[in-house]
Amino acid sequence: MSSYLDELNEVQRKAVVNTEGPVLVVAGPGSGKTRVLTYRIAHIIEKGTPPWEILSLTFTNKAAREMKERISKVVGDRANRVYAGTFHSIFARILRSEAEKIGYPSNFTIYDSDDSKSLITTIIKQLNLDGKVYNANAMRSKISSCKSNLITPKLYVQTPEMLEKDRVAKKPHFHKIYTEYVNRCKRAGAMDFDDLLFRLFELLQKNPDNVLEKYRKRFKYILVDEFQDTNFLQYSIIKKLVKYPGSRANICAVGDDAQSIYGFRGATIQNILDYEKDFTKDGIQVFKLEQNYRSTDHIVKAANEVISVNKNQIKKTIWSDKGEGAKIQIIKALTDSEEGKRVADAIMEQKMRYHLSNQDIAILYRTNAQSRVFEEYLRRYNIPYRIYGGLSFYQRKEVKDLISYLRLVVNPADDEALKRVINYPKRGIGKTSIDKVSDTANALNQTMWQAIDSAPISAKAKNTLFEFKKMLIEAAKKAKDGTAYEVATFVARQSGLIDHLKNDTSIEGLGRLENVNSLLDGINEFVEGDLLIDIEGENEDRSLSSYLQNIALVTDFDAKEHGDNVVTLMSVHSAKGLEFKSVFCVGLEENLFPSFMSLDSPEQVAEERRLFYVAITRAEQNLTLSFATSRYQHGSVRYNSPSRFLEEIGSDHLDGSVSLTASSRQAFGAHNNATSGGYRGAAKKQNTSSKVIGNFKPLRKKQLTLKVDPATFKPSPMGEIQSGMKVLHMKFGEGQVVNIDGSATNPIATIRFAEMGNEDKRIMLKFAKLQIMS
DNA sequence: GTTGGTATCTGTGGA
C-alpha cells in the first residue's frame, strides 16, 4: 500500500482505509484529525473515485484550503477537483445555480449579520413595537434558531405552544417580526447566513426537477469536519444527501464533543449522538483518536481535568507521550493594563529562555475587545504581532459603502444596501424622505427601489433619487459587457464616493481612501483570476455578482499571509484548529471567561468550559493563564473574581511560584498615587511613563501585607493537608484547619486564622500555598 | 426637510 498509510497510527489508519459505509471519528485535540481526513480523501481518490464526487464540508475557508493543500501532497493536482469548502460557500454555490427553482434570482444578495440586524430593527419600528422588549439582536438570534431548527414562520404561527411561550415571555408579537423578516428578505432577493442552509434544505425537500437525485448521485462520498459544530439544519441537509433507500451511506463525520463551541449559532452535540443512532443500521464504525501529539503532559492532564467537570460526554481518554513538560504558569494582575504588561514581560522572558520565535506564541482571549492592552505593550516592547478577528476588511464602513453600491447594481431589490447609500455621500435625502419611500414600499409590497417612483416626496428629492437610479442603471448596463472591475471603478467615481473620501485629508481619511482602492484592486484581481477565494476549484464565473457572493462569505482571517514571524492575537473561537508552542490564555475572570452572558444557564457555562478546553489545548509546550482583579469594561471599572475554570485545574499542574501577588502589588503602588482623569484619555498618551491606571480604591481595603518571608516559606503538597493541622499561610499567617470538604479534585479547607481575628476562611487547597507547621 | 450636535443606551463568539 501507499506510503502515506505508514504515517498513521493504528486507529488513524483504520479511520482512513474504511472508506465504505458510515464512520464517526471522535478526535481529541492534537490527535491528527486533519491528517486522517485528508488521507482518507486521498485514499478514496487512489481507489479510483473521481475527486469531484467527494464532498468535504468544513466550517472555515482556511480549513478547506489547508485540506486541499494536504491532499494534493498525496494525489497531486486532482485534489483541486474535490468539492471541498465551507457549508456556506458550497451551499451558496449550489443555490446560485438552482435558486430560480425556489423563487430566488441566481444573483441573490447575501445579507450579513449587520444587514439582518438593521432589517429587524426597521421591522420592529414599523410594527410599532418597543425596541427594548423586542431587542433586535435577541430577535435575530431567535430567528436564526428557528431557521436552524427548520421552524418556518408558518409553522411557528401554527404551533400554539410557541405562541404561548412568547406570550408568557411578554413578547407575543415575535412571530410577526419573524414572518415579516422572511418576507422582506425574499422581496429583496436576499438570503442571510441561515438561509444559505435553510433554502438549500428547502430546495432538496421540495425537490423540483428531481434536483435531490442529482446531488445524491453527484456526491458519492461526504466528509464533515467539526461535526460537533453542526446544527440540526446542517445535519438534516447531510441526511437528505446521504440517507435514502439504496444509499451506500458513505459518510464520515469527524468531531470532538468536548470542542463544541458554537451553541450560540445553533450547534448541538446531539447531532453526534443522533448520528450514531441514525446510521446504526448502515453499520456505523466509530474510531476514537485519543493520542495527543501536540501537547506535553501537564497541559493534556490539566485539560482533561477541566473538561471532566462537564457531564454527558463521549467517553475517551486523551493522553500524550511527549513528556511531562513545563507546568502551567498563572499570572495575576490588578488591572487589565497590568495584565497586558505582565503578559508582554512573560513573552520576552519565554523568548529568551526557550528560544521561541514570535510565531510560536499566541495570546488568546474571550472577546476581541481585550486585544487593546496587549497590543499596547507588545508595541512598546517592539514585539511584532498580528490581530485576527474584530472588524474585518469587508466590514469597514467605507468598504461596505462601496460594496453596497455594487450590491445595488447587481440586485436593485436589495433594500439594506439601498438604505446604506441612498444618502451617502450626502445628496440631501433625509430621514423623512427615506421613511416615505420605505412606507410606500411596504404599502405596495414593493422594493424601495421601485417605490422611489411613486413615493410622495418633494420634487427636489425625487429628482436627486432619479439621478441616483440612473447612475446605477448605467452601471448595471456596464456590468453586462464590462468586467466587475470596470463597473466598480465607474460606481466608485460616479457615486461621488471617491471625491468624498478625497476631501477628507485626515490620516483616517487617507486610510479610508486606501481601503477603497484596495477593494478595487481586489476586484481587479478577482477578474484577472489568479488569487482566488475560490475553494471548489471550478469557479469560472467572474461576474460582479459572483464576486459579491464570494466576499460575503470570506473573512480577513482567511486572507492571513503565512510565514510572518509575529505573535498571534485572536479570540479563542478563531484559534480552534490551531496550535502554538506557547499559549497565553488571558482574562480568566468570572463574567468574562465564562462570559456574563452564559452565567444563568449551566449548559452555557459548560460551553464556556469547552471553549476554555479548546484554548488550553492549543498549547504545545507552554501554557500561561492570566487574570486581572479589575478591568475596564464598557467604559467603567469592573471587579471580577478569578475564573472558576482556574480552580478546575489540579495544583500539581500549576507552577506555584507565580500565583502569589506580592510583587505585583508593590510594583503597582507607584502608579497608585496618580489616580486622576480617565483611563481612556490616559491610554492615548501611552508613551508617558506615568500612565494612569484607573481608580481601584476598593482594592486597597483588602490589601494585606505578607505575614511570612517568601524566601523561607515552603508550601506543603495539597494532599498532605489534613483537618486539625496547624498551617502557615503567606498572607493570613498561622491558622488551624477546621475542616476539609469539597470534591476530591478540588478540596476546600476551612481554616481559622488567629492573626485574622480567628476568622474562618474557606481556602481552595489547589490554589492556596500552605506550609504545615504541626 | 435636512444637517449637525449632544445625550442616552447597549454590550460574546462568527459563517
Add this chain to the structure above:
DNA sequence: AGATACCAAC
C-alpha cells in the same frame, strides 16, 4: 467605546 435617539439650527 460605539451606535442610536433626540433636539436645535440652517
